[in-house]
Amino acid sequence: MRPRARSRTCSRASRPGWRRSSARSTAPRILRSEGDDPNRYKLAKQADTVLLFFLFSEEELREIFDRLGYEYTPETARRTIVYYDKRTSH
Numbered sequence: 001m002r003p004r005a006r007s008r009t010c011s012r013a014s015r016p017g018w019r020r021s022s023a024r025s026t027a028p029r030i031l032r033s034e035g036d037d038p039n040r041y042k043l044a045k046q047a048d049t050v051l052l053f054f055l056f057s058e059e060e061l062r063e064i065f066d067r068l069g070y071e072y073t074p075e076t077a078r079r080t081i082v083y084y085d086k087r088t089s090h
Contacts, residue, residue, distance in 0.1 A: 047088045053077045 028038040053061065058077075065072035 042087050047084070050081050050084045050088065053081060 031038045056064065061077070062072045065076070
């Protein structure tokens with residue numbers, strides 16, 4: 001078996017002319033430029049947390065929560081969906 005040749009990789013950020021930009025890094029810069037602080041906000045960029053309640057059955061969620069050491073009540077899904085729906089960018 002021949003040894004694998006090492007590939008030369010270069011991260012995008014270090015390439016000449018590459019401007020690193022993403023919503024995650026842009027939003028804080030915009031807020032700061034307007035004299036605001038992103039740490040004042042509770043925002044979820046993606047709706048992953050809410051999506052979990054639609055992907056798993058109530059029994060599966062109960063098992064997952066129990067395994068992680070959290071209590072799961074009938075009110076948990078409703079409260080969580082309402083909480084994150086207000087803070088999720090769509």
